Structure formats: structure tokens, C-alpha cells
Amino acid sequence: MRPAIVFIGFMGAGKSTALAAAREAGLETVEIDELMERELGKPIRQAFEEDGEEAFRAREAEVVGELLEKADGGAIALGGGSVLSERVRKALDRHTVVLLEIDAAEAWRRIEGTERPLATSEADVERLLAERLPLYEELADAVVPMADIGAVARALPAIRALAEMPAGTKLLWASSQSGDYPILVGPEILGSGWWPLEGNRFCVTDRDVGPLFGERLQPLAATVEVEPGEGAKTLGWTEAVLRELSQQGMSREDHVVALGGGVVGDLAGFCAHLYQRGVAVVHVPTTLVAQVDSAYGGKTGVDLPEGKNYAGAYQLPAGVLADTATLRTLPREELAAGFVEALKTGLLAGGPLWERVRTIEEIDPDDLADVVFACARYKCGIVAADERDAGLRNVLNLGHTVGHAIEAATDYSRYRHGEAISIGLLAALRLSDAPGLRDECEGILTRHGLPVRLDPEVAIEDVLAALQRDKKRTAAGVGFVLLSEPGQPRTGQLVDPAKVRAAVEELYS
Numbered sequence: 001m002r003p004a005i006v007f008i009g010f011m012g013a014g015k016s017t018a019l020a021a022a023r024e025a026g027l028e029t030v031e032i033d034e035l036m037e038r039e040l041g042k043p044i045r046q047a048f049e050e051d052g053e054e055a056f057r058a059r060e061a062e063v064v065g066e067l068l069e070k071a072d073g074g075a076i077a078l079g080g081g082s083v084l085s086e087r088v089r090k091a092l093d094r095h096t097v098v099l100l101e102i103d104a105a106e107a108w109r110r111i112e113g114t115e116r117p118l119a120t121s122e123a124d125v126e127r128l129l130a131e132r133l134p135l136y137e138e139l140a141d142a143v144v145p146m147a148d149i150g151a152v153a154r155a156l157p158a159i160r161a162l163a164e165m166p167a168g169t170k171l172l173w174a175s176s177q178s179g180d181y182p183i184l185v186g187p188e189i190l191g192s193g194w195w196p197l198e199g200n201r202f203c204v205t206d207r208d209v210g211p212l213f214g215e216r217l218q219p220l221a222a223t224v225e226v227e228p229g230e231g232a233k234t235l236g237w238t239e240a241v242l243r244e245l246s247q248q249g250m251s252r253e254d255h256v257v258a259l260g261g262g263v264v265g266d267l268a269g270f271c272a273h274l275y276q277r278g279v280a281v282v283h284v285p286t287t288l289v290a291q292v293d294s295a296y297g298g299k300t301g302v303d304l305p306e307g308k309n310y311a312g313a314y315q316l317p318a319g320v321l322a323d324t325a326t327l328r329t330l331p332r333e334e335l336a337a338g339f340v341e342a343l344k345t346g347l348l349a350g351g352p353l354w355e356r357v358r359t360i361e362e363i364d365p366d367d368l369a370d371v372v373f374a375c376a377r378y379k380c381g382i383v384a385a386d387e388r389d390a391g392l393r394n395v396l397n398l399g400h401t402v403g404h405a406i407e408a409a410t411d412y413s414r415y416r417h418g419e420a421i422s423i424g425l426l427a428a429l430r431l432s433d434a435p436g437l438r439d440e441c442e443g444i445l446t447r448h449g450l451p452v453r454l455d456p457e458v459a460i461e462d463v464l465a466a467l468q469r470d471k472k473r474t475a476a477g478v479g480f481v482l483l484s485e486p487g488q489p490r491t492g493q494l495v496d497p498a499k500v501r502a503a504v505e506e507l508y509s
Contacts, residue, residue, distance in 0.1 A: 002073035003163050006092060007152075008083055008136055009100035010129050011119060012110035014146040015077035018100060021153035022075035029075045032064055032082055039063055044079075048117035061085035068092060080128075081118070083135045092139055096162045099140035100152070104129045134352075142171035143377060145384065151175060158182035161194045170373050174296060174380040176387040178316050183296065183380070185373045187325040187366070190216040196282060196319030202250045204241055204268035205259040206232065209286055212329055217257055217284065222248035226267065230412040233263050233302040235311060241271045255280035255318065261287035262294035262417060266309070269300030273315040280318040286326040288338025288368070289418050292345065292375035293396075295320050297383040303412060307469045308404045314388065322372055327365035335363045336448045337418025343444060344398050344425060345375045347437075350487020353378065358444060394472065394491040398481040399425035401470055402504065406454065408469070409462035414455065422450040423507055430503040431495050432482040454507040463504055 005027070007018045019029045033044060040047050040059065047056050064082050068091035076095075082088050102110075107129065108122040119125050137143075141162055144155050152159075155173040162171055169186035182196055190213065195201075200221040203214060206228040214223055224244045226232040245256075258268035258281055265283055272281035285295040301312020327335065339360070346357035353374045360371075379396065386392040403424025406415060415423075422445050429438035442452050454463075470478050478500075479492035 003095045004071040004073055005075040005159060006095045006097050007075070007077045007100055008097055008139060009080065010102055010107050010132065011080040011116055012107040013100040013102040014149065015100060017149050018152040019075055019077045021156055024153065025156055027075045030067065031077045032079045036060060036063060036079065045115045045117045057081065057084060061087050064088050065091050068095065071095070080132070083139060089139060096141050096159060097139050098142045098144060098159055099136050101143055101145040144173040145175055147175045147384065151180070154180060155182065165189060165192050165194065168369060172373065172377055172380060176316070176384045178298065178387060181317055181319050183320040183322065183376055185322045185324065185376065186369055188323065189321055190323045197255050197280060200254040201257045202245055202248065202254055203257040203259050204264060204271065206264055209260040213259060213286060213326060217259065221254065230263055230303065233267055235302055237267060238271060238302055241267065242275055245271070245275055250275065252276045252279055255282060257282050257284060259284045259286065261285065262290045265290050265294050266300050267302060269315045270302055270313060273300055273313040281315060283317045283320045285320065285322055287330060288327055288335055289341050291322040291324065291372045292338065293341040293379060295322065296376055296379050298387070307408050307466065307471055310471060324365065324369045324372060327368065330365065335365065336450050337416040339363050339448055340418035340422045340425070340450060342371050342375055343441065344421065345378050347483055347486050348395055348398060348489050349378045354486040363448060391491065395481055395489040397472070398483060398489060399428045401478060401480055402427040402467060404470065405463050405467035408466035410458055415451065419451050423452065423454060426452060427503045427507060428480060428482065430506060431480055431499060432484050434484045437485065456508060460504055464501065
């Protein structure tokens with residue numbers, strides 16, 4: 001039997017809208033709330049009042065469990081509480097489960113005034129959603145934020161492709177002001193044959209990564225290779241890549257494939273933005289730092305001698321394929337450097353993601369898919385609220401103000417990006433007056449072999465001078481992202497220069 005697409009989520013999330021999109025795509029559909037009312041012979045609210053929730057849930061488990069066990073394709077929308085049944089959860093194993101994401105405030109706005117027996121107030125909604133969300137997330141193969149009624153229709157081709165993807169593949173539908181795109185995370189997805197775009201593929205990669213994974217992206221119209229490392233993030237290499245794409249015959253109907261780590265992603269995305277006033281780009285991140293952070297959100301750019309990412313543009317990808325099996329090729333030091341961005345994201349998110357990253361004893365590339373997905377989901381949620389860095393998105397710079405200054409002061413050659421951010425995080429936590437959290441993070445970073453002190457040969461005046469050139473500096477000064485406890489970042493914090501100096505000086509001790 002073929003798997004069905006099963007939409008789950010809280011009341012008001014848009015499951016009826018999702019079914020309408022599935023019907024428009026030619027799928028047979030079933031809405032569980034309607035099915036239950038036919039089975040019971042009365043409205044659900046009346047069934048709750050007359051028979052009680054326990055009796056309703058028992059009957060729902062029978063009806064929904066049998067439907068899922070016998071389903072052969074199509075699309076099904078479950079009730080908000082259907083997943084409370086163990087039989088239902090087990091029956092979902094063979095289907096493609098899609099979580100329609102909504103927050104409590106929006107859910108209440110949509111359902112207020114309707115007849116919902118378990119949600120008669122906003123407090124009810126907050127409590128119920130908090131109880132059910134862990135179940136929803138555990139079951140979901142795909143997460144689609146319901147930013148607008150057309151989201152599922154646009155995501156449906158990628159959702160349907162999940163049935164043919166390797167086991168463990170998860171889909172995140174990223175959406176923000178400029179558009180939306182699929183993010184696939186999981187092992188061996190590059191061998192699946194699925195691709196988000198039509199048209200010719202022009203691959204931009206580096207000389208180390210191209211030979212490893214280029215064949216898995218065929219057919220490629222051409223491949224442009226740059227030197228490995230931060231040295232490729234320059235205007236000189238930008239011109240070289242643009243000229244090579246032109247000489248290879250790339251047109252505006254074609255697209256760039258960014259195959260590699262954060263450097264390649266930034267450079268290739270920037271070139272895609274510039275080439276013939278803009279072509280699409282698909283990111284295939286192969287490093288941990290790119291998979292947990294830089295491949296998402298559309299920031300592209302290159303460095304100038306005066307500062308990191310001083311020349312750049314916004315260019316949302318048309319898709320991201322984060323094949324976690326590629327992480328197996330990375331040396332331990334590269335994995336550790338990428339882990340710093342995961343730690344940063346855990347600090348920002350708090351909750352389960354913080355608990356997950358803080359307790360990782362060994363960075364195992366075969367045990368990171370859930371971390372990659374969670375980090376991508378957090379970042380894409382931030383970008384959805386503030387794509388162009390007008391405020392909230394600044395939280396993603398936690399540890400980066402000092403970290404970027406360290407990179408610039410050392411000509412981008414002494415530290416990997418994640419290693420510089422490792423040191424920068426400790427400075428940010430010192431400025432946050434969070435000594436306990438700082439000590440804990442220092443222990444985590446040390447456990448993974450990351451630097452927690454600056455090399456004495458790095459001149460403090462060079463670091464402080466580079467810090468003053470931070471590209472987010474305003475007339476008021478350099479604003480820091482501070483964080484006193486996980487999940488509670490504060491942006492745009494102006495700090496006494498003497499305290500900044502003291503925090504940087506501490507990095508040498």
C-alpha cells in the first residue's frame with residue numbers, strides 16, 4: 001500500500017486548507033473531524049459534552065487507527081488531539097506526516113468564537129499546544145509554517161517527494177518575505193535523484209569538495225572550482241567565478257549550485273545574485289557550520305580587508321539539500337568548528353535544543369541530523385520574522401561581534417570561523433554578566449577541543465580596532481548581542497568600551 005500524506009497540527013493550523021491543496025493536486029482526501037461527526041452522528045462538541053473526552057478519544061483511536069492502517073495513498077487531516085492515541089502514532093509510521101506549524105497566539109486568533117470544547121480561552125490554547133507540540137514534532141517528517149494559505153500548495157511537490165527519499169529524511173518549508181523554499185535534511189539524500197529546480201545546473205565548489213561530491217549532482221552543465229578556505233571570499237574570486245559562468249554559457253534560465261561549506265555558499269550565492277542581475281541558487285552544504293547555519297536565510301557576501309562580509313546581498317536559495325552523510329568526510333577539527341554554530345543556536349533557542357547540544361559528548365556525524373534540522377528550523381523562524389536584519393535577526397550574531405573582529409585581525413588565516421566564534425562567545429557571555437553560563441560553555445568548548453583563549457601573538461589593539469569596524473555599527477556605537485540565560489537574547493546592547501576591553505583581555509589569560 002502507498003503511504004498517505006497526513007497533516008497534523010493544532011486546531012486552527014490550517015488542516016482544511018492543506019486538504020484543499022491536496023485535492024487541487026488530484027489526491028483523494030479525508031478530514032478526520034468530519035469523519036468522526038459522521039461516525040458519532042453528532043457534532044464533536046456535543047459528543048464531548050454528552051459522552052466525555054475519554055469516550056471520544058477511545059472512539060477516535062479506533063476510527064483513525066483503522067483508517068491509517070488501511071490507507072492507500074491520498075491525504076488525511078487528523079484532529080488536533082488524534083496523535084494522543086498510541087495506535088494512531090504507530091499507524092503513522094509508514095505515512096508522510098506533515099506538521100502544520102502555528103503558534104498559540106495565532107491559533108487563538110483563528111479559533112476564538114468557534115465551538116472548540118477544549119479551547120475556550122487563550123490560556124487553554126497555550127496549555128494544550130505546549131502539551132501536544134512535542135508529540136507533533138516527534139512524529140513529523142515535514143514541518144510547514146502556515147504563514148499564508150498557499151504555503152502547503154507550494155510545498156506539496158517537495159512533500160510528495162519525501163516518500164521516495166532515504167529513510168530519515170526530513171523536510172522544512174522555509175518561508176519569509178521574499179519567498180519560500182524546501183530544506184531537506186538527512187543522510188544520503190544526494191543519491192535520491194530529487195532536485196528542486198528545472199534547468200541547467202552550474203556548480204560552484206572548491207577544489208577539495210568538488211571531487212568528493214560533484215558526481216552526485218549530475219547532470220551538471222559546468223563546474224567552477226575556487227581555492228579552499230576563507231581566501232576565496234574576495235571580490236577577485238567573485239569576478240573569476242562570474243567570468244567562468246559567462247564563458248560556460250550560463251543563462252538567466254539556469255541556476256547556480258553551491259556545493260561546499262560556508263565560504264562556497266556565501267561566494268556562490270553572491271555570484272548568483274550578481275550574474276545577469278540574478279539567477280537562482282541551490283545550496284548543497286557539506287560542512288557542519290553550513291548545515292546548521294550559513295546555508296539558510298539568504299545572506300551572501302565576500303570579505304574586504306577592512307572587515308568580514310563587507311560586500312554582500314540577500315539572495316534566498318531555491319532549495320537546500322543538507323546531506324548529513326557528507327559530514328563523515330570532515331576532520332574532527334572541522335566538525336568541532338561547525339559545532340560552535342550549533343551551540344550558539346542552542347543558547348539562543350533555549351529549551352530542548354539547548355539541552356541537546358550542551359550534552360553532546362562526542363560530535364558524531366551520524367548522530368547530528370536532528371541537530372541540523374532543529375538549528376535550521378530556529379534560524380528560518382528568525383528569518384521569517386526579520387529577513388532583512390532590521391532587528392530580531394541580529395540575535396544570530398551572538399558571539400560574532402568579537403569573533404568577526406578576531407578573524408579580521410588575523411587576516412582570516414589563523415582561526416577557522418567556528419574557532420573564532422568559540423572565543424567570541426565567551427566574550428559575549430562575559431559582557432552579559434553570566435559567569436555560570438560562560439563557565440559551562442567554556443567547559444563544553446574545551447571538551448570538543450575548541451580554542452577558548454586568544455593566541456598571545458594576536459595584538460589586542462588589532463582586535464579592538466577591527467571590532468570598531470563591525471558592519472552593524474551605528475552612530476551610537478557597536479551593539480552587542482547579550483544573553484544571560486538560554487533562550488533570552490538581547491540585541492543592540494551598547495557596552496562601556498572599558499568593559500569590552502576587559503572582556504577581550506580576559507581571552508588572553
